[in-house]
Amino acid sequence: MAMTYDKGFPVSWDQLHRDARALAWRLAERGPWRSIVAVTRGGLVPAAIVARELDIRLVDTVCISSYDHQDQRSAKVLKAVSDDGADVLIVDDLADTGATARIVRQMLPKAHFACVYAKPAGRSEAHTFVTEVSQDTWIFFPWDTDLRFVPPIAEREPEEVAEAAP
Secondary structure (H helix, E strand, O other): OOOOOOEEEEOOHHHHHHHHHHHHHHHHOOOOOOEEEEEEOOOHHHHHHHHHHHOOOOEEEEEEEEEEOOEEEEEEEEEOOOOOOOOEEEEEEEEOOOHHHHHHHHHOOOOEEEEEEEOHHHHOOOOEEEEEOOOOEEEEOHHHOOOOOOOOHHHOOHHHHHHHOO
């Protein structure tokens, strides 16, 4: 699935932590939750933060592979969860196209799907999210990035500016 990403949205560890806590605030009034199912790998960190904030001790994972760096491909289930999903909170980092969310929601039909970020194509699959970003934006999560020098905008080529735009 080829998608052009015209914009970049870098997310720091601090921002991700704040946004995941904001997600927990929104979810607190919808509970209580029996357990959390984190969608690996992106949902692991937000799920840990939500689990801490909501004092949920039972955390499981559903493992789905659908990305390779900036390329999205067909989703492949590596580890499923067997449950109807009643009082279960599914946590992921992002609802992009909604493909992963649809798979997990079919596995756990009564569960509540929550993510930190959502794009227009995936927004309808998320019951709760914190921030919406445009479909043509690539989110640079802190676990995928490293601190490095970035030249001033005036010294960059136009395509570099588009890639680095917040």
